[in-house]
Amino acid sequence: MAGLSATPTRAEGNAQSLQQGMVPKSAVPFMLPAEPTPKYQLKFPDFGYMPPPTDYTGRVFVLSQDFPKTKPAIEPAVEKILKIDYRKDWRAYLDAVKQYVFQGNIDAENGVEDDFFLEDNTVRRWFHVPWQHWGPNGREGYHGLTKEGPLPVGSLAPEQTVKSSAYAVGFYNAMGGWTIGQLWPSAQAPDMSYFQKGGGFPDGTVVAKLLFTTLDESQVPYLTNPVSWNAYVYQADVPGMPAPPTPGQRVTAKVHLLQMDIMVRDSRLDKQGGWVFGTYVYNGRMGKANPWENLVPVGLMWGNNPEVTVSHTNPTPTATRINPAITETIINPDTRELPPMHLGWNSRLNGPADNSASSCMSCHSTAQYPAISAIMPQFNNPAFPTPPDGQDAGPEFMLWFRNIPWGQAFNKGHAVSLDFSLQMQGSIINWIAYTDSVQQGRFSAEYWSKGNRVSRNPGPAPAQ
Numbered sequence: 001m002a003g004l005s006a007t008p009t010r011a012e013g014n015a016q017s018l019q020q021g022m023v024p025k026s027a028v029p030f031m032l033p034a035e036p037t038p039k040y041q042l043k044f045p046d047f048g049y050m051p052p053p054t055d056y057t058g059r060v061f062v063l064s065q066d067f068p069k070t071k072p073a074i075e076p077a078v079e080k081i082l083k084i085d086y087r088k089d090w091r092a093y094l095d096a097v098k099q100y101v102f103q104g105n106i107d108a109e110n111g112v113e114d115d116f117f118l119e120d121n122t123v124r125r126w127f128h129v130p131w132q133h134w135g136p137n138g139r140e141g142y143h144g145l146t147k148e149g150p151l152p153v154g155s156l157a158p159e160q161t162v163k164s165s166a167y168a169v170g171f172y173n174a175m176g177g178w179t180i181g182q183l184w185p186s187a188q189a190p191d192m193s194y195f196q197k198g199g200g201f202p203d204g205t206v207v208a209k210l211l212f213t214t215l216d217e218s219q220v221p222y223l224t225n226p227v228s229w230n231a232y233v234y235q236a237d238v239p240g241m242p243a244p245p246t247p248g249q250r251v252t253a254k255v256h257l258l259q260m261d262i263m264v265r266d267s268r269l270d271k272q273g274g275w276v277f278g279t280y281v282y283n284g285r286m287g288k289a290n291p292w293e294n295l296v297p298v299g300l301m302w303g304n305n306p307e308v309t310v311s312h313t314n315p316t317p318t319a320t321r322i323n324p325a326i327t328e329t330i331i332n333p334d335t336r337e338l339p340p341m342h343l344g345w346n347s348r349l350n351g352p353a354d355n356s357a358s359s360c361m362s363c364h365s366t367a368q369y370p371a372i373s374a375i376m377p378q379f380n381n382p383a384f385p386t387p388p389d390g391q392d393a394g395p396e397f398m399l400w401f402r403n404i405p406w407g408q409a410f411n412k413g414h415a416v417s418l419d420f421s422l423q424m425q426g427s428i429i430n431w432i433a434y435t436d437s438v439q440q441g442r443f444s445a446e447y448w449s450k451g452n453r454v455s456r457n458p459g460p461a462p463a464q
């Protein structure tokens with residue numbers, strides 16, 4: 001019989017072994033084949049909030065999470081940006097970064113609703129930070145928008161009579177994506193070792209963030225000719241909606257582009273942070289054929305001007321106030337194109353959706369783990385309130401307006417710097433809070449603020 005030749009088939013071999021009372025491993029029916037070993041990589045969730053699939057059949061947000069395993073080379077387009085002198089040619093710099101962010105991300109065949117689906121980009125790859133889906137402000141599923149800070153009455157325009165919130169999505173170029181993968185080598189758990197060893201974002205990392213609001217041109221006149229997306233937002237943030245049955249109730253509503261933020265990693269600035277921050281506001285009155293081009297520069301900053309300690313804010317602006325003493329920020333002086341902006345504390349850079357008593361670099365300098373100090377002195381424990389206009393701020397308040405050298409944590413010696421990335425910080429905080437909640441208090445995180453470990457708002461700011 002052919003089957004009982006010198007080399008039995010696997011089935012015949014198994015039969016023989018079974019008869020001899022031995023069960024070879026290969027006979028166990030539920031074992032996976034030894035070769036090739038299938039690798040099921042756990043993925044990060046895409047989003048946290050969305051109407052049920054029975055109610056919505058359209059396209060959904062997909063987290064771009066295949067982070068490059070090897071460090072990418074710096075792109076020629078980024079090299080060109082780094083060659084521009086942002087202090088002199090700030091407009092050329094901001095234009096170049098804007099075009100870099102737009103390339104391959106806009107002009108979708110089906111219109112703006114399909115813009116910034118990163119998986120459609122055939123020019124270059126962009127990546128999202130995971131773990132922004134969790135918690136009450138987590139990502140929604142139309143465009144991956146997270147709920148952001150409040151937009152108080154009058155903060156966007158004198159015509160604004162109702163408050164709302166901003167909704168935003170941020171993304172990193174390949175250099176940034178590689179760095180995200182250092183913190184998140186798998187979806188199992190974060191790994192701090194790269195940052196602990198003093199790692200950060202390499203030169204040429206570009207980050208962008210789009211900010212939207214449910215408020216339309218009736219509240220904010222410069223949001224005419226809007227770029228509008230569907231979003232799953234808090235009902236309480238939609239003007240004209242009845243009071244929500246529960247505070248966190250969400251509804252599908254239109255949101256309109258308000259602001260775009262950018263960050264460019266530049267090691268020539270390492271003594272004072274190592275990044276250029278820039279922002280644009282949407283001014284539909286520019287009437288550009290491509291509506292995305294209605295994003296006009298507000299300005300850019302590369303330092304916090306720590307020596308300027310006098311307090312000034314302009315929370316409900318009727319005019320943009322430029323402060324010549326603030327020399328590490330440049331604000332667009334063209335009032336024809338720039339609507340009245342509140343800017344940041346004492347006219348440092350901030351966008352319309354940002355807090356008027358902070359600045360881009362002030363807030364982002366707190367990106368560290370553990371997150372010992374709050375993002376703003378006013379939210380810290382203990383809190384340091386904004387001094388009245390014209391008065392000097394004390395040394396505690398000014399901790400938030402230092403030029404912290406690159407790689408140094410805000411609470412030096414007590415935390416590891418996350419290189420100005422607040423989404424990286426948020427991803428760790430959210431992962432710990434989630435893991436704690438499903439693993440019966442694995443990290444006892446609810447007690448951390450009583451000691452001195454973590455949370456957005458824990459214990460006193462340690463002495464420097």
Ligand code: HEC
Pocket residue numbers: 129146148168170171207208209261262263277278279349350351354355358359360361363364375376420421422423424426
């Ligand atoms: C009061 C605090 C605060 C201010 C001021 C602020 N940001 Fe942020 N920013 C955040 C937080 C928190 C996040 C992370 C959560 C998110 O993406 O919304 C963030 C995220 C970002 C991101 C995505 C990258 C990241 O993970 O950090 C960019 C880019 C950004 N901000 C740029 C800016 C720019 C430019 C300005 C000034 C025009 C600015 N921010 C002002 C708090 C602030």
